[in-house]
Amino acid sequence: xxxxxxxxxxxxxxxxxxQRQDNGxxxxxxxxxxxxRLAGHPVEAxxxxxxDAGVHALGQVAHMDLAKELSADAVRDGLNFWLHDGGCFAxxxxxxxxxxxxxxxxxxxxxxxxxxxxxxxxxxxxxxxxRVWWVPHPLDGEVMAGAAGLLVGRHDFSTFRAADCQAAxxxxxxxxxxxxxxxxxxxxxxxxxxxxxxxxxxxxxSLKLVGEGRWSAADLAQALEARDRTKGxxxxxxxxLCLMEVAY
Amino acid sequence: xxxxxxxxxxxxxxxxxxQRQDNGxxxxxxxxxxxxRLAGHPVEAxxxxxxDAGVHALGQVAHMDLAKELSADAVRDGLNFWLHDGGCFAxxxxxxxxxxxxxxxxxxxxxxxxxxxxxxxxxxxxxxxxRVWWVPHPLDGEVMAGAAGLLVGRHDFSTFRAADCQAAxxxxxxxxxxxxxxxxxxxxxxxxxxxxxxxxxxxxxSLKLVGEGRWSAADLAQALEARDRTKGxxxxxxxxLCLMEVAY
Numbered sequence: 001x002x003x004x005x006x007x008x009x010x011x012x013x014x015x016x017x018x019q020r021q022d023n024g025x026x027x028x029x030x031x032x033x034x035x036x037r038l039a040g041h042p043v044e045a046x047x048x049x050x051x052d053a054g055v056h057a058l059g060q061v062a063h064m065d066l067a068k069e070l071s072a073d074a075v076r077d078g079l080n081f082w083l084h085d086g087g088c089f090a091x092x093x094x095x096x097x098x099x100x101x102x103x104x105x106x107x108x109x110x111x112x113x114x115x116x117x118x119x120x121x122x123x124x125x126x127x128x129x130x131r132v133w134w135v136p137h138p139l140d141g142e143v144m145a146g147a148a149g150l151l152v153g154r155h156d157f158s159t160f161r162a163a164d165c166q167a168a169x170x171x172x173x174x175x176x177x178x179x180x181x182x183x184x185x186x187x188x189x190x191x192x193x194x195x196x197x198x199x200x201x202x203x204x205x206s207l208k209l210v211g212e213g214r215w216s217a218a219d220l221a222q223a224l225e226a227r228d229r230t231k232g233x234x235x236x237x238x239x240x241l242c243l244m245e246v247a248y
Numbered sequence: 249x250x251x252x253x254x255x256x257x258x259x260x261x262x263x264x265x266x267q268r269q270d271n272g273x274x275x276x277x278x279x280x281x282x283x284x285r286l287a288g289h290p291v292e293a294x295x296x297x298x299x300d301a302g303v304h305a306l307g308q309v310a311h312m313d314l315a316k317e318l319s320a321d322a323v324r325d326g327l328n329f330w331l332h333d334g335g336c337f338a339x340x341x342x343x344x345x346x347x348x349x350x351x352x353x354x355x356x357x358x359x360x361x362x363x364x365x366x367x368x369x370x371x372x373x374x375x376x377x378x379r380v381w382w383v384p385h386p387l388d389g390e391v392m393a394g395a396a397g398l399l400v401g402r403h404d405f406s407t408f409r410a411a412d413c414q415a416a417x418x419x420x421x422x423x424x425x426x427x428x429x430x431x432x433x434x435x436x437x438x439x440x441x442x443x444x445x446x447x448x449x450x451x452x453x454s455l456k457l458v459g460e461g462r463w464s465a466a467d468l469a470q471a472l473e474a475r476d477r478t479k480g481x482x483x484x485x486x487x488x489l490c491l492m493e494v495a496y
Binding site for chain 1: 257258259304306321324325328332337338339340341342343369370371372373374375377379490
């Protein structure tokens with residue numbers, strides 16, 4: 001068996017997320033089906049992060065073990081061939097490389113970067129539909145950028161944690177949480193060793209309240225301090241979120 | 249009647265192009281239907297450029313005359329409301345402003361900018377599917393950039409002119425034709441007062457031959473000189489092309 005590390009891109013629209021589920025198509029199921037066709041045996045794919053339904057990835061990382069002798073480039077091209085052959089146009093393998101047997105896409109990861117895109121204009125999104133959160137009323141990006149900095153650091157992020165989160169502890173270190181304007185978008189970049197379930201989307205949902213002037217930056221700091229999900233803002237929609245890269 | 253100038257964004261995938269046709273949905277038909285609902289009378293929409301099926305726009309410009317008294321912002325928001333109400337998610341009005349009665353979206357325009365995106369990587373496009381031309385084998389972007397410059401200037405562009413082109417003359421002045429790398433994309437920006445039918449896609453199709461090493465830059469110059477469509481390269485696919493802006 002050879003272990004391969006894959007960088008995977010997907011369009012989460014219409015998928016139930018990374019993880020195989022009974023109620024719809026998943027990235028994992030598509031990849032495992034393609035790998036089974038390529039290798040001729042059942043294959044399990046393990047990802048760095050189990051993204052939710054509707055969340056996209058440009059740089060998800062997964063690993064899988066293949067018994068067939070194949071070069072890394074042949075694995076990349078073969079998986080892409082069988083993905084298309086299986087009618088899947090929502091997932092592609094950007095790169096493949098051989099990895100040591102103890103490499104684990106999830107447990108070896110030391111950092112994850114997410115990008116959350118807010119489209120802040122009157123007109124609804126067209127070319128970026130399902131890729132952005134459309135907020136038609138004006139947001140104050142500078143105030144949001146300042147407030148975002150208050151969440152950076154080591155904190156108990158219970159306020160931004162989904163009820164079903166299975167992490168052992170709500171304490172995480174957020175290394176970066178930055179808001180940058182880009183045309184009529186506000187782009188929120190988040191980097192940490194790991195995140196709680198829904199953490200980025202919940203932080204963005206609260207940050208939007210700051211951008212609207214409904215919350216002050218101090219309100220955001222107080223919400224964090226409360227360590228109580230009911231004190232946080234709403235969860236931002238899945239479509240605006242993209243897993244950009246995983247560091248090892 | 250008040251004339252309005254609109255900046256229009258659309259996703260050309262699945263549309264027959266700007267112009268109303270019997271064989272499928274067009275941007276013009278969607279916009280005119282929405283305007284009819286808004287104004288309560290039949291409305292004609294006239295565009296700066298009649299883009300082909302599958303071609304996108306971030307900055308198409310159109311004009312229309314409305315009898316109803318409406319602010320420009322109400323026209324923008326009203327058109328977007330009726331577009332959505334009519335089941336159209338492929339077209340949005342980015343901005344509207346009142347224009348003089350002699351403003352004409354097509355005849356008043358003094359410049360058009362198009363962007364053509366080539367995705368040059370082994371993995372097929374996923375998040376940018378239908379927005380880029382996927383070329384899986386390596387292209388030499390620097391050589392393409394150098395060759396592109398040979399087409400800039402005032403020339404007889406018959407080699408890059410579609411058979412059905414209705415322009416009075418094949419002589420056009422190409423002000424800019426530049427290739428810029430952006431991640432795993434090559435972006436080709438073209439600016440001119442006006443273009444022949446298929447001119448950008450035909451120039452890009454030939455430029456790709458240069459990037460593959462199948463043509464030299466001199467071959468491209470010779471093709472231009474030949475003033476003969478049969479001496480040009482193939483037409484690049486519609487999905488990679490986007491009308492970015494129209495200048496007045």
